[in-house]
Amino acid sequence: MSAREEYQYAVLRAVPDVERGESVNVGVVVFSRRHGFLGLRTVVDEARLRALHPALDVDALRAHLDGLQEVAAGDQAGGPVAGMAASERFGWLTAASSTIVQPSPIHTGLCEDPQRLLDRLFDRLVS
Numbered sequence: 001m002s003a004r005e006e007y008q009y010a011v012l013r014a015v016p017d018v019e020r021g022e023s024v025n026v027g028v029v030v031f032s033r034r035h036g037f038l039g040l041r042t043v044v045d046e047a048r049l050r051a052l053h054p055a056l057d058v059d060a061l062r063a064h065l066d067g068l069q070e071v072a073a074g075d076q077a078g079g080p081v082a083g084m085a086a087s088e089r090f091g092w093l094t095a096a097s098s099t100i101v102q103p104s105p106i107h108t109g110l111c112e113d114p115q116r117l118l119d120r121l122f123d124r125l126v127s
Contacts, residue, residue, distance in 0.1 A: 004110040005034040007117060010094045011104040011125050012042065012068070014061055016053030018099045024048050025126045026101070027065060029072060030118040031090035037114040038086040040072035040093065041122040064101055068093060 012027035027042035042065040046058050070078030071089055081092050094103045111117045 002035065002112045004112050005032055006108060007032040007035070007037075007111050007114055008090065008106050008108050009117075009121060010106050011121075012040075012065075012093075013102050013104065014044075014049060015100055015102055016049050016056045020052070022052045023102065024052065026061075027068070028118060028121045028126055029068075029090065029093050029103075030114050030121065031086065032111065032114040033087060035111075035114045036086070038072055038074075038090055039115060039118045040069055041118060041126070042069065043122075043127060061100060064098065068101070 007030055009028060009030045011025050012029065013023035014026045015021070015023045024045060026044060027040060029040045031038050044058060044062055044065065049056050049058065067078060071082045072093060074082050074089070076082060081089060084092070094106055096102060
């Protein structure tokens with residue numbers, strides 16, 4: 001069993017029409033420096049998103065989220081950012097840099113198993 005260590009997380013929200021300000025949770029990113037963990041899970045609920053904005057380019061949203069997955073995983077396909085240290089990638093993933101995918105404020109806590117935490121947060125907040 002791992003020790004309880006600090007973690008940080010943010011929820012990623014899709015905002016199909018920034019003028020209306022409505023959002024749908026589409027992902028969670030968790031970072032734990034001491035566990036050496038950075039993980040991201042996403043899902044696109046097309047029906048919910050289209051209910052907010054029927055003309056939304058869902059393929060573009062999926063491509064954006066796929067790019068974030070590559071960065072989180074440190075995959076070279078994610079470009080130069082994917083080669084950064086995990087803490088820098090977490091900062092990049094949680095920065096307000098897009099109008100359609102927006103991060104929540106960063107939350108902190110203690111956990112023993114960051115992957116299990118990611119799964120639990122994803123189930124509770126996204127799926």
